[in-house]
Amino acid sequence: MIPVVVLGASRLIGQALLQRLAGHPAFALRALCDLGHERAPMPFGEVCDWRMTSRMPTKLATLEHHSGPASSLSGLSKPGLLVLSVLPDGQSAEADRAFAKGGARVITHAEEWRLHPDIPLIIPDIHPIPSEPSIIATPNCTTVMLSLLLTALRNEHRIDAVSVVVLQALSGADLSGPSAMDMLGNVDPHLDGEARALERETGRIFSEEFPISARCVRVPVNVGHTLLVSFKTRRPGELGDILTCLDDFRLTSARARTETAMERPFVLFENPRRPRPVPDADAGRGMALSIGGVARCPVLDWRLVLVGNNLERGSAANMVLTAEMLAQSLADS
Numbered sequence: 001m002i003p004v005v006v007l008g009a010s011r012l013i014g015q016a017l018l019q020r021l022a023g024h025p026a027f028a029l030r031a032l033c034d035l036g037h038e039r040a041p042m043p044f045g046e047v048c049d050w051r052m053t054s055r056m057p058t059k060l061a062t063l064e065h066h067s068g069p070a071s072s073l074s075g076l077s078k079p080g081l082l083v084l085s086v087l088p089d090g091q092s093a094e095a096d097r098a099f100a101k102g103g104a105r106v107i108t109h110a111e112e113w114r115l116h117p118d119i120p121l122i123i124p125d126i127h128p129i130p131s132e133p134s135i136i137a138t139p140n141c142t143t144v145m146l147s148l149l150l151t152a153l154r155n156e157h158r159i160d161a162v163s164v165v166v167l168q169a170l171s172g173a174d175l176s177g178p179s180a181m182d183m184l185g186n187v188d189p190h191l192d193g194e195a196r197a198l199e200r201e202t203g204r205i206f207s208e209e210f211p212i213s214a215r216c217v218r219v220p221v222n223v224g225h226t227l228l229v230s231f232k233t234r235r236p237g238e239l240g241d242i243l244t245c246l247d248d249f250r251l252t253s254a255r256a257r258t259e260t261a262m263e264r265p266f267v268l269f270e271n272p273r274r275p276r277p278v279p280d281a282d283a284g285r286g287m288a289l290s291i292g293g294v295a296r297c298p299v300l301d302w303r304l305v306l307v308g309n310n311l312e313r314g315s316a317a318n319m320v321l322t323a324e325m326l327a328q329s330l331a332d333s
Helices: 014-020 068-076 095-103 140-152 192-205 238-248 313-330
Strands: 002-007 027-035 064-068 082-083 103-109 135-139 160-168 213-220 226-233 266-268 289-296 302-308
Touching: 002 014, 002 095, 002 313, 014 313, 027 068, 064 068, 068 095, 082 095, 082 313, 095 103, 095 135, 095 140, 103 313, 140 160, 140 192, 140 226, 140 238, 140 289, 140 302, 140 313, 160 192, 192 213, 238 266, 238 289
Parallel strands: 002 027, 002 082, 027 064, 082 103, 103 135, 160 213, 266 289
Antiparallel strands: 160 226, 226 302, 289 302
């Protein structure tokens, strides 16, 4: 089993990640860490404000939790260790770099690495896992969802332009997100940083092949981002062609062999009221992307609604799948 350290363990995304890793046959959790004041290790169950719907697994509760600066935490690093880093944006680079310097392989969800020219940006369903460098990045949750959709469409249709409005759940802002007083009966339509990240990361993944315009809005939903996507294709085609692209999209057999992967990542709905965050964000244990409302667009060629689980498909489960693919590639090398 591959030893694993999680950085940012107490965050909401960290808790979702740990819930996936607890009992995983390929990984052995060794330590859980957060940046903060330095102290002696304590049982994770005593320091974590657990917010998952199921109870904290006993094995997690008794694991050592480390708190300190990046320079102190990186003392845990060693060759053969896998680090999954979900530290807050703007705080991750120093810790990720320090663990990598100590010989660990680092998979990071930090925004500051995603556009770095020397750091691969990986969606494990569609990208090979590189043997080098020691740090690889996973995209913003909405980038993962949109890119999987566009990859499936692009198999048969040349895409010329994309416009997307994302209705983002509160959990996307983690535990420090907006208060109920801010969001009850309200929305926040000014998530400009999220929109820029979606545009720039998707541009990098598709080598700036087509323009993309994004708008991101925080809405009073617990879990599940809703993407309202319109896109223009070089050859408009027929509705049946678009649906077939999505229905036929499969992972290669090698990629589908892991614990977390879904061979068929899309669930298609004919019901005009679906998909919605409840219940569709939880499809496939949060790994499926639910799609409906596929129709002609009077401005671009096509439009549709996509719902995905931002904590799972967009972040935690996507990182676990990346780790599984990495373990598979190391075993095969």
